[in-house]
Amino acid sequence: MARRSDHTRDELKDIILSASWDIVKKDGFAGLTARHIAKDINYAAGTIYNVFPAMDDLYLAVNGMTLDKLYAVLSSPDCTAHSAPPIQNIKKMAHLYRDFTKTYKPHWLMLFTYTLPDGKKAPEWYQAKVTRLFAPLETLLKPYYTQKPDRHRKMAARILWASVHGLCFLEETGKTPLITPQDSLSEMTGYLIDCFVAGIESK
Amino acid sequence: MARRSDHTRDELKDIILSASWDIVKKDGFAGLTARHIAKDINYAAGTIYNVFPAMDDLYLAVNGMTLDKLYAVLSSPDCTAHSAPPIQNIKKMAHLYRDFTKTYKPHWLMLFTYTLPDGKKAPEWYQAKVTRLFAPLETLLKPYYTQKPDRHRKMAARILWASVHGLCFLEETGKTPLITPQDSLSEMTGYLIDCFVAGIESK
DNA sequence: GCTGTAAATTGAACGATGTTCAAAATGGGG
């Protein structure tokens, strides 16, 4: 039996989340059960409910970790170089997103396969993490919107983001290859960005 | 107890699927359980396993129904009018997709929240239903690709499809409004299509 | 150092879930 003072409540929370992260990596979202976590961290299942009132809260917390990791990737200097042309940075960002979906596939999938029960809304902190994801792309789009309304730039960021995501999601879960060659995805995101950006400039 | 000759095996399959459809509509994917179906159709739970070897097969079958309904919508003459300019038909198709996600929200969500276990591949008939969805949009794009490679047209269809889907998906499950006004989604899909098509023409 | 109290931890229990399968019910052919 685990001792009461083995870990503080915050430490315990970290331990639970860390174990959860590893379980999702190995067995996917389906393998993330209270009893499985408890066994890995040498506690009883009930203890988890002292830290997370329900498993749904834990799921959201794990998704929060994934969103943080994704934000860190999209904020990387790799795709915010001022020397490079903007469109190149945008393509780089799309590539980083695609890489993320492959490197953290189970965690990335869990972001979307877990949905809140019935009519529940996501907590404030979670929504903030989602919204934050658009910021890096909004910045990259600035050069194209010096003479255009800011609202259009925000829209463009969300559109591009959703498009790249949609392509990756269909590739991973559409249960069918999008087009014959294996890595046609980078070709498609490239084509998407080329056309969309050219469309912005021509309007 | 249900009589052995109440329904043929095929009838029973239809009855199970029909009941499943209604359950998903009312309680979402989470409510779709073998015992719930059994109660609604006045059979024992075990009977379902005579028709579907596992619940996963039933889930796929329900998703198949949803894909069929979606295909029927996207094939509607509403967005294939030869008199209208192509871009207007494309916007109409995007609008029809968006309508579908609202009208059949639980079924549409189930398409993506249910993922096959571990490394299993979707059956052939399912993949065919997915691929078929791109065809109507490929047709609408023909006017823009009379002088360009067919491969690009296929890519453009998948890109546009994934983009519109990505926007709808983020709107429904992103757990945060994309942009302040309520129905900014049609504005965003419009902007997406305008820019993307303009980009195609300018290249 | 002892004790009492508040907090942390446990593990059994409850109602679900998907799934299996022996037993029962059924109905058409000999």
Add this chain to the structure above:
DNA sequence: CCCCATTTTGAACATCGTTCAATTTACAGC
């Protein structure tokens, strides 16, 4: 009419999220 292949059943099994009384633990006060 009865036999037997088919269909249907419902109890059983392992597992799930969740609850909660009982136990164990750590520490404050004497």
